[in-house]
Amino acid sequence: MSGMHRDRVKRHDRFRLCVQLLAAAVLNGYAAGFAGGHIFTGKTKAVCVPVLNCYACPGALGACPIGAMQTVAAGNGRSFSFYALGLLMLCGTLFGRLLCGFLCPFGLVQDLLAKIPLKKLTVPHSADRLLRYLKYAVLIIMVLLLPAAVQNALGTGEPWFCKYLCPAGTLEGGIPAVLLNPALRKLAGVLFTWKFALMLAILILSVKIPRVFCRYLCPLGAFYALFNRFACFHMQVSSSKCISCGKCTAACPMQLDVPQEICSGECIRCGKCKAVCPTGAVASDFSVLRDQTEHTS
Amino acid sequence: MKRKHILRFFGLLCGAALTVLGVLRGEPDTILQKAVKLCLECIGIG
Ligand code: SF4
Numbered sequence: 001m002s003g004m005h006r007d008r009v010k011r012h013d014r015f016r017l018c019v020q021l022l023a024a025a026v027l028n029g030y031a032a033g034f035a036g037g038h039i040f041t042g043k044t045k046a047v048c049v050p051v052l053n054c055y056a057c058p059g060a061l062g063a064c065p066i067g068a069m070q071t072v073a074a075g076n077g078r079s080f081s082f083y084a085l086g087l088l089m090l091c092g093t094l095f096g097r098l099l100c101g102f103l104c105p106f107g108l109v110q111d112l113l114a115k116i117p118l119k120k121l122t123v124p125h126s127a128d129r130l131l132r133y134l135k136y137a138v139l140i141i142m143v144l145l146l147p148a149a150v151q152n153a154l155g156t157g158e159p160w161f162c163k164y165l166c167p168a169g170t171l172e173g174g175i176p177a178v179l180l181n182p183a184l185r186k187l188a189g190v191l192f193t194w195k196f197a198l199m200l201a202i203l204i205l206s207v208k209i210p211r212v213f214c215r216y217l218c219p220l221g222a223f224y225a226l227f228n229r230f231a232c233f234h235m236q237v238s239s240s241k242c243i244s245c246g247k248c249t250a251a252c253p254m255q256l257d258v259p260q261e262i263c264s265g266e267c268i269r270c271g272k273c274k275a276v277c278p279t280g281a282v283a284s285d286f287s288v289l290r291d292q293t294e295h296t297s
Numbered sequence: 298m299k300r301k302h303i304l305r306f307f308g309l310l311c312g313a314a315l316t317v318l319g320v321l322r323g324e325p326d327t328i329l330q331k332a333v334k335l336c337l338e339c340i341g342i343g
Contacts, residue, residue: 039335046329055332056339063332067339071331072324083319083328086312093308162339169339177340187342195341230304288305 005278012275016102017111024105026061027051028172033058037180048084050091051104052220054166056173058180066220067162067169070147074157079148088223096231097224100214101268106168107214113203114210114253121208128255131216132266138165139219161219163191167199174199210253214268225265233286235262235269241281248273248282258282 027049030040039058049062065084072081091099100107114120123131142161151157162169174195178185205212214221237248237259248258251272256264258273262282274282285291319325337343 086315089312
């Protein structure tokens with residue numbers, strides 16, 4: 001790699017990291033919550049943010065859209081949140097999974113862990129293809145179906161994904177809560193142990209398998225994946241410029257065959273492939289009516 | 298117009314319509330009520 005080229009890759013990495021850090025700080029900007037061990041109670045918490053960011057985090061200024069979907073589905077006779085779904089459709093149509101690559105705080109945590117210089121694990125192709133479907137099952141079963149379908153005598157359900165799976169909730173909400181609040185620490189039992197162990201497993205795995213949660217488990221990633229193919233923000237590989245050097249595929253944190261799969265739902269639009277491409281074959285664009293015409297995927 | 302463009306318009310229109318419908322049904326209030334109390338399920342206690 002030439003010096004100029006290496007600089008471009010470094011510049012891109014630095015730029016993305018700055019955007020990710022800024023987004024995490026803005027979404028969790030209520031510093032008094034961290035200092036005093038309580039959560040923000042202002043009106044902005046009625047607004048869903050476009051990424052997985054737990055509303056139990058002491059700093060959170062908005063609502064997690066996946067939590068919001070389950071809350072509406074689980075309570076007062078409504079089986080579906082039009083509001084959260086509508087906001088996510090808007091965000092998905094505009095940006096697709098660019099939001100995963102640049103704004104998600106839990107994505108940032110995984111990216112930082114992946115920087116630990118240990119050899120990365122390549123998930124066997126067939127297992128990788130199969131595991132990708134798991135996140136759609138999580139979205140349909142744990143987020144959409146179970147909170148509405150399994151209800152108690154009072155007619156309310158539970159947020160199944162938040163309660164049994166979400167590692168962002170444990171990291172951003174659970175750990176600060178038990179550290180800062182002695183009464184909650186006493187209440188932490190089997191469920192907390194389960195969620196903590198799961199979070200730890202995901203964090204450890206993401207050192208070896210970059211973005212492992214985004215690849216296989218995230219229900220929001222699954223939702224945005226449905227929009228990635230036609231979102232206004234899109235990426236393409238020019239077949240006339242591509243020299244099949246394989247640098248893009250080697251750099252991809254989502255283990256994609258970039259020239260073939262850049263338009264798929266799995267690409268988080270991190271831009272690493274674009275930065276490493278020696279011929280400028282990878283392009284990105286934002287438009288409602290225009291598309292770069294030449295592409296291979 | 299390409300299929301992609303039609304889908305974009307459909308996504309934007311449906312997204313906006315669903316958001317407005319959700320607001321009219323009072324969903325932001327339901328979400329606010331949940332989000333301003335510490336969610337015990339989220340933190341692994343409830
Ligand atoms: S294909 Fe490119 S932009 Fe998409 S995830 Fe892989 S490296 Fe990032």
